[in-house]
Each structure stands twice: as structure tokens, then as C-alpha cells.
Amino acid sequence: MKISSRDVALVIMFAAIVTVFRFLIGRFVGMMSMITFPGFVYTLSIFYSIVQSASFLLFRGRRWRFLSLGLLSTLLFFIFVSPVFRPNEMAILLNYFVIDVAFNSFYGSFEQKNRLLWLAIIFQLYYWIAYAFWILFFNAALFYPFEQFLNNWFIPVMSVSLPVMVIEAIVGSYIGYKIYKRVEKLV
Numbered sequence: 119m120k121i122s123s124r125d126v127a128l129v130i131m132f133a134a135i136v137t138v139f140r141f142l143i144g145r146f147v148g149m150m151s152m153i154t155f156p157g158f159v160y161t162l163s164i165f166y167s168i169v170q171s172a173s174f175l176l177f178r179g180r181r182w183r184f185l186s187l188g189l190l191s192t193l194l195f196f197i198f199v200s201p202v203f204r205p206n207e208m209a210i211l212l213n214y215f216v217i218d219v220a221f222n223s224f225y226g227s228f229e230q231k232n233r234l235l236w237l238a239i240i241f242q243l244y245y246w247i248a249y250a251f252w253i254l255f256f257n258a259a260l261f262y263p264f265e266q267f268l269n270n271w272f273i274p275v276m277s278v279s280l281p282v283m284v285i286e287a288i289v290g291s292y293i294g295y296k297i298y299k300r301v302e303k304l305v
Contacts, residue, residue: 124305125183132173133190139165141199160279163246167290171238175298176305179225188214209252213245235295242287250276
């Protein structure tokens with residue numbers, strides 16, 4: 119398997135962008151908004167959706183590029199932002215793996231039918247819905263009693279944030295698709 123320098127450059131560029139977003143949105147905004155509403159940071163998922171959709175489409179269905187992006191962005195996040203490995207990172211890495219393996223398998227058929235926008239929307243919907251439940255699973259399995267985490271965090275936060283995240287996933291996928299269409303011939 120040969121990896122082109124173009125793909126390596128895209129992985130590094132998108133990993134840097136995701137790391138900056140994770141710092142600015144996940145940490146900085148999260149620290150500022152914890153007083154008012156603990157799930158506010160999840161309502162800014164549109165920025166991630168845009169970057170993830172554009173990067174996924176620019177990798178054109180080639181295996182391990184999207185997973186490499188997730189691994190590198192998580193590594194950069196540990197080095198520069200937070201040295202603590204939280205359940206959120208486990209959920210992120212698991213989602214990147216599933217998307218890389220499962221959704222890249224369908225890339226060719228969606229591309230032939232000129233339906234890449236739908237693939238981006240489906241994968242973003244999967245990402246954010248599965249992300250919420252993976253956080254629940256990993257926190258309940260490793261850190262907190264299930265009922266306590268469910269009642270104190272998951273239900274109050276995700277009942278408000280998840281519908282917003284779904285809408286932002288659709289809009290972010292559309293914007294990411296438009297970015298992909300503008301730059302696909304350049305890269």
C-alpha cells in the first residue's frame with residue numbers, strides 16, 4: 119500500500135485544524151461555558167462536521183487516511199492541550215476507526231451515483247449520534263456508576279445538545295461537501 123505525499127499533507131493539515139478546534143471549542147469555550155450550561159460545547163459541533171466532511175471526501179475512500187487523521191489529532195491534543203486520556207478520546211478514536219473501515223467501503227458506490235453529499239451527511243449523523251452513546255458507554259464502564267452518569271450528565275446534556283448536533287451535522291456536511299467540490303481538482 120502506497121501513501122502519497124498529498125495524503126500525508128492532508129492528514130497533517132486536517133489534524134492540526136481539528137486540534138486547534140478541539141482546543142478553542144472543547145477547552146476554551148468549555149471552560150467559559152461550564153458555569154452556564156455544561157453541554158454548550160457540543161452545540162458547536164458544526165465546525166468539526168465541516169472539517170471532518172471535507173477531509174473524509176478529500177481522502178476519496180482510501181483506507182486508513184481518516185483513521186490516521188483521528189490518531190494524529192488525538193496525539194497532538196495530548197501533547198499540546200491535555201495530557202489526560204478521557205473517555206471522549208476513546209469515543210473519538212472508535213468513531214474514526216468505524217468511519218474509516220465502514221464508510222470508506224461505500225465511498226465508491228456513492229461516488230459513482232454522484233451522491234457523496236449523502237455519504238457525508240450519513241457519516242456525520244453516525245459520528246455525532248454514536249459519539250454521544252460511546253461517551254456514555256466508556257464513562258459508565260470505566261469511571262462512573264451507570265445510573266449516576268446517565269441521570270447527572272447524559273440525559274440533561276444530551277437531551278438538549280444531541281438534536282442541535284444532528285442539525286449541525288447536516289449543515290456542516292453540506293458546507294464540507296461544498297468545500298470539497300471547490301478544492302477537489304486542486305488536490
